Amino acid sequence: QITLKESGPTLVRPTQTLTLTCSFSGFSFYTTGVGVGWVRETPGKALEWLAVIYWDGNERYNPSLENRLTITKDTSRKQVVLTVTNVESADTGTYFCAQRLGMGRRNWFDPWGEGILVTISS
Amino acid sequence: DIQMTQSPASLSASLGDTVTITCRASQNIDNYLSWYQKKSGSPPRLLIFTASRLQPGVPSRFSGTWSRTEFTLTITGVQPEDFATYFCLQSYSFDLTFGQGTRLDIK
Numbered sequence: 243q244i245t246l247k248e249s250g251p252t253l254v255r256p257t258q259t260l261t262l263t264c265s266f267s268g269f270s271f272y273t274t275g276v277g278v279g280w281v282r283e284t285p286g287k288a289l290e291w292l293a294v295i296y297w298d299g300n301e302r303y304n305p306s307l308e309n310r311l312t313i314t315k316d317t318s319r320k321q322v323v324l325t326v327t328n329v330e331s332a333d334t335g336t337y338f339c340a341q342r343l344g345m346g347r348r349n350w351f352d353p354w355g356e357g358i359l360v361t362i363s364s
Numbered sequence: 365d366i367q368m369t370q371s372p373a374s375l376s377a378s379l380g381d382t383v384t385i386t387c388r389a390s391q392n393i394d395n396y397l398s399w400y401q402k403k404s405g406s407p408p409r410l411l412i413f414t415a416s417r418l419q420p421g422v423p424s425r426f427s428g429t430w431s432r433t434e435f436t437l438t439i440t441g442v443q444p445e446d447f448a449t450y451f452c453l454q455s456y457s458f459d460l461t462f463g464q465g466t467r468l469d470i471k
Contacts, residue, residue: 279460281408287467289400289408289451291460302458305365338407348414349455350398354407 244268246278246339246355253361260326260360264339271297271317277342278322279351280313282335290335294342295322334362366390368454370463376471382440385450385466389433393456399428399437402465403448411450412437442468 250262262280269276279294293303293313303311312325326333336359340351367390377383387397395415400408410419412428415435425440439446447470452463 281462283402287402287449288465289402289453289462291453291462294460302460305459340407344413344455347394347396347456347458349396350410350413350453351400351408352410352413352419354409357407 244341244353246341246353248337248339248355248358250337250358250360252359253363254329255364256330256362257328260329260333260362262324262326262337262339262358262360264322264324264355266320266322266339266341269341270320271315273297275345277349278315278339279342280322280324280337280339281351281354282337283357284332284335292337293324296342329362331362334360336360365459366393366454366457366461368452368461368463370452370466372466373464374467374469376469377442378471379442379444381442381471382438383442383468385437385452385468387435387437387452387454387463389435389454389456392433393454395430396454396456397428397430397435398453398455399426400451400453401446401448402451408451439468444470 246266276297280292295313336357338357340354369388399412415430416428449467
């Protein structure tokens, strides 16, 4: 059974750095094709893709946020970490991590973690 | 960036109705599209991948079709548990983009 779980702070002050951890089980980065991504749901209820990291270390970021995002993986600990620098109120939302399945362009996210609600406020 | 224009933004349906949600891509994305159901307080749930393939465990009343840059999600015979928000996601570009979402509520 594949599971993912997000952890991190639920309240962050503006201009600080948000660090979120996705801990997963049931799959491994040692497997070719594996990826883990982050998606957030904004208060307006839209979904926004943030970043994804692949088994080979390749990373992709949402271009509109790229200069503020960093995604890393710890293969042995089965964790993926997302950092968001210089946070602002617009970064408030629920952050989800999910396994990326498929190969090449033919890919999708499944399953997903339960999400973590992060509020940016002073 | 590839833009995904999803419509309608919201719709109301009665139990047993057939509803159709559309995503239009700003350029060719082949069939690199997936559909997700989102309920408040829950994570997104994968329904359809590669435009038309039903995720195992998803009821067969959900179906996906596509033609060129237009993708549709159809629910044939809406059930109470289907009232939710639906999103499409393109993966043709490695910079992934979601549609804006379609909220389905009860009439």
